[in-house]
Amino acid sequence: MELEFERCYRAVDSRDQRFDGWFYTAVTSTGIYCKPSCPAITPKRANVTFYPSAAAAQKAGFRACKRCRPDAAPGSPEWDVRADTVGRAMRLIGDGVVDREGVPGLAARLGYTERHLHRMLTEELGAGPLALARAQRAQTARILVETTDLGLAEIAFAAGFGSVRQFNDTIKEVYGGPPSTLRQKLPKASESGVVNLRLAYRPPLHAPALLEFLAARAIPGIEDVTDGTYRRTLTLPHGPGEVALTPIPGHGSSAHVAATLTLKDVRDLAPAVARCRRLLDLDADPEAVDATLGADDKLARTVDKEPGVRVPRAVDGFETAVRAIVGQQISVSATRTILGKIAKAAATTGFPDAAAVADLPDEAFPMPTARRETIKGLARAVAAGTVDLDLGADREELVESLVALPGIGAWTAGYVAMRATGDPDVFLPTDLAVRRGARALGLPDDPETLEAHAANWRPWRSYALIRLWRNA
Incomplete structure (x- = not known):
């Protein structure tokens, strides 16, 4: 990620909160790094360095500001927009893949060697996957220290550190003091877990x-x-x-x-x-989205009326895909009822995973045979690893693998890409509610013409889609 000094400095000088999470400000005279909006700093140009990630600032020897808590800033919206390897890697690191599977597991998921992945992340973010995961562990540990009654040794391992010593050293390095000093910040949780x-x-x-x-x-x-x-x-x-x-x-x-x-x-x-x-799309840049959509005269009024509309995403890619298939050509309320019956039949805590759905008896699916077989086919493919619905899935490959399955078309694949992988630029011109919403706003409702018009909304067509649904 290339950082332009003048643009970054102007953002810091004006304490512009829109840039929180986009980059981090390190002050060489204090050894502290902050959010761009931090009220505690008015740094001289000669004393300022900008970093694309908290991990890069920590790697350079800076510790987190105790006032603005830069590690708690919204994440960079760039990782939601980008579908390349670095964007996918950041989403997987955020989900804890490095802590669970190590860098080899992360590299294997992305289809690169560890060395090449390290090089790509370092070039973009100033830090490799281990340093990025370490920064996340430090933030997780801080939350647990401040908000739970867990012992510090328990927190060390819960946050993903390999030893208590490593935990102590990291917290001292990142936050400028031992873990015990963080415990004084907030009241403890009243209930374990x-x-x-x-x-x-x-x-x-x-x-x-x-x-x-x-x-x-x-x-x-x-x-x-x-x-x-x-x-x-x-x-x-x-x-x-x-x-x-x-x-x-x-x-x-x-x-x-x-x-x-x-x-x-x-x-x-x-x-x-x-x-x-990700479910609530909290790392989005709503001003950038609304500026693009609001430039269209037909959308300007709804953007002014309802600023900051987000794309509801998902906590489980497989669940989202099943939702999309069940919802084909039936109402939203009927879809809810059927999904509830499938979940109840599986008798699991939460929505059943792919293996559990594949093993359900036919009577657990109150729907036409063809649709039931589509869901079972998807479940078998996900369980076998031939369809990847993880956060870091390649969006183009996901769509291709989905439409290759019997019973899944472009609408279903696009809906899954939008909600499961967070693709911000999905558009579904044949969707009946989309066409109704377009008609209500004075837009063309013919799918081909509407799709051509929607090219003006790139790269935020998923957000336009939500607005059309709301106006249907």
Whole structure:
């Protein structure tokens, strides 16, 4: 990631919060790195260096600012937009793959050698996969120290450190003091396994649009939306979990989503946080999206009326794919009912995985035979590894592998790419609700003409799609 000094310095000088998470400001005279919006710094040009990641700043010997807490800034929206290897790698590192599988596992998922992957990440981010994962471990450890009653030794291993000494050294290096000093910051959690935290985002955030979308599609027994809070079960690498997410409106750093995570295994904190952030699209750059869409006269009014509409994504790619197949040519409410019956038949905590769905009896699928076989075919392909629905999946390869399966067409594959992998530029011109929404806004509703017009909305056509659905 190339950082232009003048542009970065102007952002820091004006304390522009829009750039939080895009880059980090290191002050050589203090040895501290901060968010661009940090109120504690007015650095001289000669004392400033900019880094594309917190890991790069830490690697250069800078420690995190205790006031602005740069490690808690929204993630860079670049990783959601980019579909290349570096973007995919960052999504997988955020989900804890390096902690669970090591750098060899990350490289294998991406189809590169460890050496080549290290070179690509270092060139872009100033740090390799181990340093990037280490920065994430430090943030996870800080959250656990501040918000739980776990012993420090337990936290060390829960956060992914190989030893207590490594944990102590890292926290001291990153935060400028031993772990015990962090424990004084916030009150402890009242219940073991419960973690309360704030998920930052870049305002504006149109929370009603997110909650309405999720509420309409909530699977009975898996998720629900009540009184402005979204709740659901999570299937995590080390066990089940639950989350409650409540968007809190505000400006600047006061804007956040209050999250309560109940984890069977606290090692799942980092992937749980990453999946919740992706579900609510919290790392998006809404001003960039709205500027592009608002430039279209037909969309300008809805953008002005509802700024910050996000793309509701997913915590489980396979679950999203099954949703898409079940929902073909039936109502949203009917889809919910059928998905609830499938989940109940599997008798699992959370939505069943691919292997469990593949083994379900035919009577567990209250739908036409062809559609049932499509779901079972998908489940077998995912379980066998021939279809990759992980966060770091190659988006083009995913679409190709999905449409190669009997019963899955372009609409289903596109919907899955948008929600499961976070592709920001999906458009579904043949969708009936999309065409209705387009007609309501004075846009052409013929699929071919509409698709040609939608080229003006690149690379944010997924966000336009959500707006058309809302106007249907």
